[in-house]
Amino acid sequence: xxxxxxxxxxxxxxxxxxxxxxxxxxxxxxxxxxxxxxxxxxxxxxxxxxxxxxxxxxxxxxxxxxxxxxxxxxxxxxxxxxxxxxxxxxxxxxxxxxxxxxxxxxxxxxxxxxxxxxxxxxxxxxxxxxxxxxxxxxxxxxxxxxxxxxxxxxxxxxxxxxxxxxxxxxxxxxxxxxxxxxxxxxxxxxxxxxxxxxxxxxxxxxxxxxxxxxxxxxxxxxxxxxxxxxxxxxxxxxxxxxxxxxxxxxxxxxxxxxxxxxxxxxxxxxxxxxxxxxxxxxxxxxxxxxxxxxxxxxxxxxxxxxxxxxxxxxxxxxxxxxxxxxxxxxxxxxxxxxxxxxxxxxxxxxxxxxxxxxxxxxxxxxxxxxxxxxxxxxxxxxxxxxxxxxxxxxx
Numbered sequence: 001x002x003x004x005x006x007x008x009x010x011x012x013x014x015x016x017x018x019x020x021x022x023x024x025x026x027x028x029x030x031x032x033x034x035x036x037x038x039x040x041x042x043x044x045x046x047x048x049x050x051x052x053x054x055x056x057x058x059x060x061x062x063x064x065x066x067x068x069x070x071x072x073x074x075x076x077x078x079x080x081x082x083x084x085x086x087x088x089x090x091x092x093x094x095x096x097x098x099x100x101x102x103x104x105x106x107x108x109x110x111x112x113x114x115x116x117x118x119x120x121x122x123x124x125x126x127x128x129x130x131x132x133x134x135x136x137x138x139x140x141x142x143x144x145x146x147x148x149x150x151x152x153x154x155x156x157x158x159x160x161x162x163x164x165x166x167x168x169x170x171x172x173x174x175x176x177x178x179x180x181x182x183x184x185x186x187x188x189x190x191x192x193x194x195x196x197x198x199x200x201x202x203x204x205x206x207x208x209x210x211x212x213x214x215x216x217x218x219x220x221x222x223x224x225x226x227x228x229x230x231x232x233x234x235x236x237x238x239x240x241x242x243x244x245x246x247x248x249x250x251x252x253x254x255x256x257x258x259x260x261x262x263x264x265x266x267x268x269x270x271x272x273x274x275x276x277x278x279x280x281x282x283x284x285x286x287x288x289x290x291x292x293x294x295x296x297x298x299x300x301x302x303x304x305x306x307x308x309x310x311x312x313x314x315x316x317x318x319x320x321x322x323x324x325x326x327x328x329x330x331x332x333x334x335x336x337x338x339x340x341x342x343x344x345x346x347x348x349x350x351x352x353x354x355x356x357x358x359x360x361x362x363x364x365x366x367x368x369x370x371x372x373x374x375x376x377x378x379x380x381x382x383x384x385x386x387x388x389x390x391x392x393x394x395x
Contacts, residue, residue: 050226051235055242057211057226058097063306064207065093065195066248070304072198081250081302090248090306092192099158099187100212101228101236103128108228115161116177126157126177128209135209136223139202150205155196162187233366234323247309250302257285257297257307270299270307326367334371346379 066089074081106114107129116122124130131150139145164181185191214223254273260283268285276284286294299305337352338344354368 050228050230051238053215053226054101054212054231054235055239056216058094058101058239058243059246059306061097061208061211062090062093062243062246062248063304064204064211065096065200066090066306067304068200068204069093069194069198070250070302072200074302084250086249086304087247089194089304092194093248094243095186096192096195097208097212099191100128100154100208101239102186103157103161104212104228105231105236108231113180114182116179119177122177126153126160128154128157132209132213132225135206135213137206139206145201145203147202148199148205150202150209151200154205158187234363237363238322245308246306248304248306251299251305252301254301255299255303255305257299258283259285268307270305273298321363323363323367326363327371330364330367330371334368334375338375344379346376346381349376349379 066086069089070081070084073084103115106112107117107127110117115127117127131153134150160179162182162184163179164183165177165179167176167178189196210223213226215221215226217223251270255270256273256276257268257270258279259268271279284296287297289295341348349372352372354365354372356365356368
């Protein structure tokens with residue numbers, strides 16, 4: 001467990017600081033690397049591994065969620081599934097999944113103040129972590145297979161997170177959970193109405209939570225929990241970037257899944273079953289059948305498919321800028337600006353306005369906020385009122 005500020009227990013905040021910054025941790029001695037540097041490298045590698053697992057889990061979950069919506073419409077409205085806008089369904093499924101990811105990230109970062117994470121009632125009755133515990137539980141009864149408990153629980157949580165909640169004045173003396181309220185479009189009613197209207201059974205939501213909270217199922221290995229505490233905005237951006245090359249559509253004929261390099265992590269494609277004879281057997285992706293015999297992964301008419309879309313991303317110039325580029329670009333822009341304004345105080349830095357005209361996923365804007373905050377903290381306070389300063393354009 002992470003030691004929080006003010007934790008004066010024997011293994012609390014001071015003990016953690018002493019362990020991290022003691023001579024033993026910092027001095028490499030006869031080794032080429034200090035303990036602290038080794039821990040930092042390990043955390044970096046772990047976050048990269050987590051982001052890769054999360055990207056794959058997101059890809060699988062988009063297909064699972066969207067497929068569940070299509071099946072729900074087919075079951076209740078017959079032929080209406082043919083009118084589904086697959087691209088819009090893909091967008092809404094991604095938004096729904098990002099809702100869950102934001103909450104998992106917020107639960108791993110109590111200091112953000114987005115959720116009442118340290119409240120025992122929140123942990124026991126509302127948290128995503130509570131639902132994660134049932135993600136790998138086998139559902140045996142017919143009733144549980146059609147239950148929508150997980151979906152309903154998430155709906156309540158989404159509403160509380162977005163709209164906020166404070167106890168009425170007459171309940172001041174009673175213990176109650178307080179939600180600050182995000183007021184975010186991501187959690188708004190217009191973000192994913194197709195999923196909100198659909199009935200998403202617990203077995204579907206179990207798969208989604210398992211994909212977002214655990215490593216993939218592999219022969220001979222236990223599924224491990226993904227640590228959202230090690231993720232930052234850049235890792236989440238990498239997840240976003242990895243999904244930009246995929247497209248969702250509804251199959252109009254029987255399709256087989258193929259993989260040209262043997263590594264499913266690099267993405268797979270689908271081909272019409274009618275053209276299967278033109279391909280070698282080893283390119284077809286298989287899965288164990290009911291009797292354990294491998295069989296080709298097949299999609300039939302009406303199934304939702306989420307697969308690589310060729311050069312769509314390159315043609316749209318849609319890319320997530322990696323941290324190494326945003327850090328350098330922002331630092332260079334602010335260094336030049338500071339050279340031109342050498343007398344800037346902390347208050348002056350607060351008056352700086354950043355213009356990022358190519359704002360997409362916010363990679364540059366986020367880096368600018370971080371670096372501006374660092375410069376503000378390094379400068380002495382000023383008694384003078386901050387002067388309006390020229391805007392800085394970063395892109």
